Amino acid sequence: MIVLKDLEKSIRSGLKKVWLLNQINLEIQEGEFVTIMGPSGAGKTTLLNILGMLETSSGGEYYFYDEAIHRLNERRRNEIHKEYMGFVFQAYHLIDDLTVYENIETPLLYRNVKSKDRKSIVADVLDRFNIVAKKDLFPDQLSGGQQQLVGVARAIIHKPRLLLADEPTGNLHSKQGEQIMDLFKELNDQGVTIVQVTHSEKNAEYGTRIIELVDGNIKNDEVIREIPKRIEV
Numbered sequence: 161m162i163v164l165k166d167l168e169k170s171i172r173s174g175l176k177k178v179w180l181l182n183q184i185n186l187e188i189q190e191g192e193f194v195t196i197m198g199p200s201g202a203g204k205t206t207l208l209n210i211l212g213m214l215e216t217s218s219g220g221e222y223y224f225y226d227e228a229i230h231r232l233n234e235r236r237r238n239e240i241h242k243e244y245m246g247f248v249f250q251a252y253h254l255i256d257d258l259t260v261y262e263n264i265e266t267p268l269l270y271r272n273v274k275s276k277d278r279k280s281i282v283a284d285v286l287d288r289f290n291i292v293a294k295k296d297l298f299p300d301q302l303s304g305g306q307q308q309l310v311g312v313a314r315a316i317i318h319k320p321r322l323l324l325a326d327e328p329t330g331n332l333h334s335k336q337g338e339q340i341m342d343l344f345k346e347l348n349d350q351g352v353t354i355v356q357v358t359h360s361e362k363n364a365e366y367g368t369r370i371i372e373l374v375d376g377n378i379k380n381d382e383v384i385r386e387i388p389k390r391i392e393v
């Protein structure tokens with residue numbers, strides 16, 4: 161599904177060029193549940209953002225289903241992102257002037273899902289995440305943990321082929337965190353490919369593979385479990 165060849169990311173900081181990612185070579189097969197770990201500042205979020213097409217690389221190649229992403233313009237990258245991906249942001253990134261309901265509904269609007277179907281899909285997700293009572297509130301009326309739940313609900317509602325999650329349980333109580341990880345595991349069992357960034361060993365255990373990033377380099381890459389046999393997509 162994903163191939164990175166000598167992928168690099170550098171930024172200018174004053175007069176200096178700073179390398180955030182160095183020559184990353186990586187392949188991710190459909191159905192994997194990959195965890196990216198590593199110390200703060202290692203480049204984990206940068207890598208996830210590039211995979212999610214929210215940031216571009218400075219060099220190297222990125223292929224997604226054999227399409228050369230590094231050659232595409234922003235509009236086409238956005239289309240691919242919306243069609244295939246769900247993204248859970250570390251800082252939630254909910255839309256402030258939309259309600260919880262409307263935030264969760266957005267990916268379905270992008271995909272032109274019919275109004276009647278949208279209603280029942282959103283109702284199911286609100287129920288599943290136990291946030292029915294919050295549906296008419298705005299993000300600033302929610303706690304951090306509740307906003308994170310809404311962010312996760314929004315990322316999975318359209319059944320993306322690839323789910324990218326940056327510290328998805330960082331602001332949740334341990335019980336809520338476990339529920340989210342159980343949900344990720346269930347989605348992975350159904351064939352959704354997942355790449356998560358986390359500092360939590362416990363969360364990493366839900367996955368099939370752990371990649372350790374240090375100073376913008378892959379230091380370790382270990383398969384810890386077989387890719388689940390796909391039940392449905």
Ligand SMILES: Nc1ncnc2c1ncn2[C@@H]1O[C@H](COP(=O)(O)OP(=O)(O)OP(=O)(O)O)[C@@H](O)[C@H]1O
Pocket residue numbers: 171173180198199200201202203204205206207
């Ligand atoms: N736009 C930017 N301008 C300057 N520095 C940046 C920029 N984006 C990232 N960095 C720096 O690049 C390094 C890698 O950042 P990144 O957020 O990818 O790390 P991380 O591994 O996700 O860290 P954390 O675990 O703390 O979230 C950090 O030192 C960060 O300060």
